[in-house]
Amino acid sequence: MLKDITLGQYFPGKTVVHRLDPRTKLLLLIVYIVALFLAKSWYSYALVLAFLTGVTLLGKIPFKAMTKGLKPMLIFIIFTALLNLFYTKGGTLLVDWWIFEIWSDGVRTAFFMVLRIMMLICGTFLLTYTTSPIALTDALERLLSPLKKIHVPVHELAMMMSIALRFIPTLIEETDKIISAQKARGADFETGSIIRRAKALIPILVPLFVSAFRRADELATAMECRCYHGGDGRTRLKVLRYAGIDLLAFLVGAALLAGVIVLRRFGL
């Protein structure tokens, strides 16, 4: 049951989007988010949406995967839409019933807000769908490496992140086992009030934490035995290198940003 959790799920593939340097993708995501927040009109939204659709098609990401990713955010999206719908005043009054007033500007803001959130989520998913977690941590380490000069432990943070990612499936499996073991001894996780159910989690969490610490200890010894001594003098199996397609991608990103800014200038 817990195995269905998808964290940073990655769809392996060999498309152009997959082959881009992860640093390029990370930077492009930032450009995309900036463009999305600068967009104000139908035209600029259409431009950003065209970019999103283009990348999705190029990366051969099934449309279903995108909508599935949106599902957990549904409540948040609806809430934002309602808030904007009822609290924005301006334009013509469309509905006036009891204490509710809906103005035309409210409809517009709510619509754009929902569109923006959905596009933001989709864009982020696109990154995790087409980039393996290892490549992502690698990219983060490389992009943030200038911070090492001011003693930010960039390598250590990246190492922690990749180990955390590595142990997620292992710990999920372990949680499943502990749940089964506790159920076999008559533990009840499904009935009772929320407080009772939260309390029922304690016999799962305690052994899980104990075993996680034990694992961490063993892993540290195993890493030492394989000559790990921090990030100094470390080389990599796969060295990130920008290629021609990365330049092209940056140009497309720049064009997107420029387009949105120009449209904004003209008040469109």
Place this chain on the structure above:
Amino acid sequence: MSNLIKAEDLSFTYPASGERLALPVFEDLNLEIDEGSFTAVIGPNGCGKSTLAKHFNAVLLPTGGKVWVAGLDTADEEKLLEIRREIGMVFQNPDNQIVANVVEEDVAFAPENLGVPSPEIRQRVDEALKIVGMYEYREHAPHLLSGGQKQRIAIAGVLAMRPRCIVLDEPTAMLDPRGREEVISTITRLNREQGITVILITHHMREAVGADRVIVMHKGGILTDGTPREVFSQVELLRRAGLDVPQTTDLLFSLRNAGWDLPLDALTPEECAEAIAAAMKSNN
């Protein structure tokens, strides 16, 4: 043959912590491991086998005496990486020694730490994966593999350092019989074909039978040391130490007690069958 590892009057005591008293493990232990040999270390739980293994690559340092690895003193901190590169170590639980979530990235971990240039890392990774027969799985996620496969990945991860010796601390304890077979045949091959010195710490007598030399540990000391035939024929001594003997030896020992004239050093099932057949013939 020259010795690769040498323990001289080795003593070790786990320091006292909190309410726990200091726990002495060995006192004045002397041991030499020859380069290119296949040594099995057996003994009951708590006899100090794992503690001894951790001294071979300076994870633990002796509280008395010295451990020499390829002529280097393990207490010399300057030589730490050099020692750990020579002596690879594989642990019991494969899940807790795999660092990355792609097989080849994990195998590359040690050479990356050693600062090996990228093209050579690629070469070493491919070579190590081919030796353990996991090359086709290089792009898989380790948590989807079987226990035996994961343990072979762990061995490949150590091989990528190009060590002279591999110490395996109960590598098969968490595996099913098939996984156990995979791992044992892999390490036997490493010793025979690659000439790598192997030290196998194990609970399974059958695994020790394939070694060149068997060391039996008991209460922090060496109870007996010799070829598998020499060691396993001392059935009474082993039993007193709380250890099993291989099933073949067990059978021969029972038959001997029943008055049959049989040797105790027939270790493989075939040898055992032949010995019994010969005894029956001469009896008729």
